[in-house]
Amino acid sequence: MLNFKEELSHIRAFIFDVDGVLSSSTIPMYPNGEPMRTANIKDGYVLQLAVKLGYPIAILTGASTQAIKTRFTNLGIEDIYMGSANKIENYELFKAKHHLSDNDILYMGDDLPDLPVLQRVGVPTCPVDAAVEVKAIARYISALPGGNGCVRDVIEQVLKAQGKWLQNEHCFNW
Numbered sequence: 001m002l003n004f005k006e007e008l009s010h011i012r013a014f015i016f017d018v019d020g021v022l023s024s025s026t027i028p029m030y031p032n033g034e035p036m037r038t039a040n041i042k043d044g045y046v047l048q049l050a051v052k053l054g055y056p057i058a059i060l061t062g063a064s065t066q067a068i069k070t071r072f073t074n075l076g077i078e079d080i081y082m083g084s085a086n087k088i089e090n091y092e093l094f095k096a097k098h099h100l101s102d103n104d105i106l107y108m109g110d111d112l113p114d115l116p117v118l119q120r121v122g123v124p125t126c127p128v129d130a131a132v133e134v135k136a137i138a139r140y141i142s143a144l145p146g147g148n149g150c151v152r153d154v155i156e157q158v159l160k161a162q163g164k165w166l167q168n169e170h171c172f173n174w
Contacts, residue, residue, distance in 0.1 A: 008123065008157055008161035010103060011158045011162075012055065012056070012098075013057065013100050014158075015067075015091065015108075015121070016059060016107070016109075017059070017107070018145040019057060019061065019111040019146075020044060020129070020147075021080065021151065022146070025110065025145075039153070040147055042149075046092075046149065046151065046155045047072075047075045047076075048075040049159075050155050055064060056098040056158040059140035060090055060094075061082055062085075062087075062113060080125065087116060088120070091117045103121075105142055106127045107121040108151065109126060110134055110146050115134065118134060124138050124140075125140045125142065126140075126141055127142050128141055128144060128150070
């Protein structure tokens with residue numbers, strides 16, 4: 001079995017859940033019941049950097065709001081799967097579209113609907129405040145909670161393991 005840093009050197013793509021990963025698991029609600037998510041700027045920066053460096057990135061979420069689509073489209077992410085009741089189906093679509101194997105992918109999820117994908121990918125990861133069942137199968141648990149830089153943490157680690165962190169003009173252009 002490879003050590004964690006060696007596993008990161010093989011990552012070619014990223015997939016992230018939204019609620020509890022890219023946003024906090026505590027979400028205020030608008031009066032109409034619509035959740036009001038917050039976004040971490042450092043997560044956003046590193047997501048757009050990874051896109052510029054050529055990594056396919058997918059957003060895989062059960063949520064379905066225009067705010068999610070707008071946020072991640074503006075960061076250059078093209079593969080946004082919303083309203084995903086069965087995440088493994090969208091995972092397979094993304095994998096086929098980009099000609100990836102399970103071992104090529106790092107996924108970060110935080111709760112029970114993420115388990116099927118976490119069990120398939122090469123590097124399953126989660127934020128520190130993930131569900132116990134998710135932590136039990138995660139290869140890496142970020143020290144940061146969802147919505148507070150855990151995505152930055154894992155992407156930065158992959159880029160460092162691959163010698164791409166601060167090695168490209170894209171790092172300095174937002």
